[in-house]
Amino acid sequence: QDTQGLPDQRRIPINKVGIKDIRHPVRVKDRTQGEQHTLAHFNAYVDLPQHFKGTHMSRFVEILNDHEREISVESFRSILEEMRARLEAEQAHLEMAFPYFIMKQAPVSGVESQMDYEVTLRGHLTPEDYQITIQVQVPVTSLCPCSKSISEYGAHNQRSHVDLQVRARDFVWIEDLVELAEAEASCDLYGVLKRPDEKYVTEHAYENPKFVEDLVRDIARRLEDDERIVWYTVGAENFESIHNHSAYAWIERDKRTPLPDGA
Amino acid sequence: QDTQGLPDQRRIPINKVGIKDIRHPVRVKDRTQGEQHTLAHFNAYVDLPQHFKGTHMSRFVEILNDHEREISVESFRSILEEMRARLEAEQAHLEMAFPYFIMKQAPVSGVESQMDYEVTLRGHLTPEDYQITIQVQVPVTSLCPCSKSISEYGAHNQRSHVDLQVRARDFVWIEDLVELAEAEASCDLYGVLKRPDEKYVTEHAYENPKFVEDLVRDIARRLEDDERIVWYTVGAENFESIHNHSAYAWIERDKRTPLPDGA
């Protein structure tokens, strides 16, 4: 007797049911090396129509076990299709959050070191639609234009988190999104900086002051110009070095909607 | 020269700009004692039209400073109106997350102790609309029906988090939402339990096995019947005692939409 398979009288459909916060080692595609090893936290859900009492939780884990060696933006759809089939559901949701490493060269010395970025892939499959969203969190330096303009010397700066979410019509590398965000920061971050590099990043940030509002707008400008992107959000949180709270800005844009004033 | 007030050429409006994760002591309304002291984390944002370069971050903190002694579901709207006026914005968002304490009596001995619940109020004011959402996280016991039915003795159980969000047409106490969620758990939690209480909660949970799907449906049933509630979400996360991941279910319902099959 399978308790989960009993009919249900409450007639309330459930939007999402499944497993949350399970962690597995995975391999993800990498623009430079072909692939990289990382660890992912997964959430995997299906919908449950009103007439079923429960879902089969162990099947979610089995599906993840079968696929962990080959997960990528491309394979997301087939995993979602397998979830729909094996869980007998209409809709399937899969979220996969993992750190992603990119080897960078210090701006003057060229010394190599790795930077880590938090990435989340979210896929949603229904009988009518399939959608995948790529989210990348990019830590950067922000330097305050107001502080620079009113002060005789110096300007407060700090670490900030830029948070991008995009839906694209063509393939987009994680590296593409990271580079796009880093290019619009006051400066980007590095694992190792030698003395001439430290001079460079200090002066570069001072020459590129940005409010949190500038960060999100300048990145949005680039996303507007990238024809692959059809929808995006861009947020930025400055962990202010002069306050014990953050400054924050956030834009959401569906590019099928026009910008105001023909911008 | 006020850098923030400069005109902006990028023509990209910002949905939200403001301060994030600032913490203040507050007093909130309490059904039993009139009010209680707690601490809140605030996020406060306004929109920024495309032609303004920046907002005035310090004004957000000043508004919070002026109101912290009297924040409640009722005063949210006036704070949002003040934000719109002082920041010269169309839209204002305010989020306030705080622990809320309720004195409970143990089920047999009647011994009193406090339970803590995470509450978040979210208000959104536009020229056309005002909306407030109350979110309450209620920790409970869940006991697995499948485990009970297939085992000769015992049944795995665990702490779960029920997460309710509601929009209401009338006043709803935080206590109302907590009680509603606790009534549908396998059992509710207590700060202090004496031996006869521990016997009671153990047996009560065993007599009320619930899947994570049952938790959200049974709570949804109650929210359907509560005429004050117009929209809700209910989620439940079981921190499974037999796995190192969670089971999760989630329902979202706008009650102006009919349930399937005239349910």
Add this chain to the structure above:
Amino acid sequence: QDTQGLPDQRRIPINKVGIKDIRHPVRVKDRTQGEQHTLAHFNAYVDLPQHFKGTHMSRFVEILNDHEREISVESFRSILEEMRARLEAEQAHLEMAFPYFIMKQAPVSGVESQMDYEVTLRGHLTPEDYQITIQVQVPVTSLCPCSKSISEYGAHNQRSHVDLQVRARDFVWIEDLVELAEAEASCDLYGVLKRPDEKYVTEHAYENPKFVEDLVRDIARRLEDDERIVWYTVGAENFESIHNHSAYAWIERDKRTPLPDGA
């Protein structure tokens, strides 16, 4: 039959047994206002000799319930004594972690706003000894001397956490420790800063560059000179604005031990 009271054959004494991570509203002493309302997370433990099977967990909660209205550095000892008596133990440990708020005036405009600091009190009572440790985490600005000296303009700076632990022979206010740490930072933080304040803190930080090593040493120097302090640790973590990791330094000193070279 009380299972916990049974004799135990394994002959292994337990150093600490009790409750962890319970949250209660409390009132703590405040140098300016007499007292302030805040929320504390408590851990409360006793030792358990090898011949007892278990302790009585509910008594810990009952003791906290009885005292939450009056907890302070002074009352810690009496709570610990009550723990020893009611749990029939030799040793008692109590940890209480809470945010503490101090009203500060902006350095030029004098505008008032609150800053929050994480405080932890740890008490340990044995038949021979009683010891209380006060820990305060003070968020500050640090500005890098190397970056300043090698750059034509600007200098990277960031939010840092200074973490002080002290044992004292006389009463020490939380405010005393906060002020001591803030005085040695590149600059201290504020909830609200007006434009002349922002100019001040920017220039002040630029005039006071400090490595993470300087932060801990300069604070240690002050703790050496404070005759009330008999033992301390001082740590500092810089959330580097140019890296995605922290710079860290830490000193531990029992002042009854001489410094090297008669320093």
Add this chain to the structure above:
Amino acid sequence: QDTQGLPDQRRIPINKVGIKDIRHPVRVKDRTQGEQHTLAHFNAYVDLPQHFKGTHMSRFVEILNDHEREISVESFRSILEEMRARLEAEQAHLEMAFPYFIMKQAPVSGVESQMDYEVTLRGHLTPEDYQITIQVQVPVTSLCPCSKSISEYGAHNQRSHVDLQVRARDFVWIEDLVELAEAEASCDLYGVLKRPDEKYVTEHAYENPKFVEDLVRDIARRLEDDERIVWYTVGAENFESIHNHSAYAWIERDKRTPLPDGA
């Protein structure tokens, strides 16, 4: 001119200075497969004598970069030696925290799935001494003996974290410590359980009730009998399914000290 190399007049030595919370992919030794890919957070510190102003932060990152492909309990010492040499320090500390995955078979069906465990290695090298501590956090099921004995049916149970730290005279696999902790839990956890497995773990936990005190003592008993182990701590935290706080117990033992009563 190298600011960090300047002489320092404050005459206060620093116990630890270095980098904190840097994340890198690593490969660690694995009893079954030879090695596994995972991600580690590192803290790396040296001492700084009173006459040096600062250390060279970038060298820490360079050392990690050079070694990440081969980090293991065995290679820790050589990394620490390199830290001492390149940072010109007396003492070196290295902490490496990473999730570790073990493939387990479900107890009845034999279905395979992975479990994740948090592991931390801590090494400390001085001119006189070298010490490495292995810490493993093992999530398990605990079932309350008191609840079982006083209730007509059922017993509250929950997920618990067992936390082991050991220093050993011979090589110890992470798997050895995990198995030792799991063997003394009410039951151990699995990624996938089929129905006969769920029956087994439910009944097995019911047959093996353990207080948090029993958990730490029974594991301590095994560590006493393991001749490789010379020092250990064992903690257990039960995330109580009937309370919103944890029950906790902790033992620390240097085995060169006799147990009481010749135990």
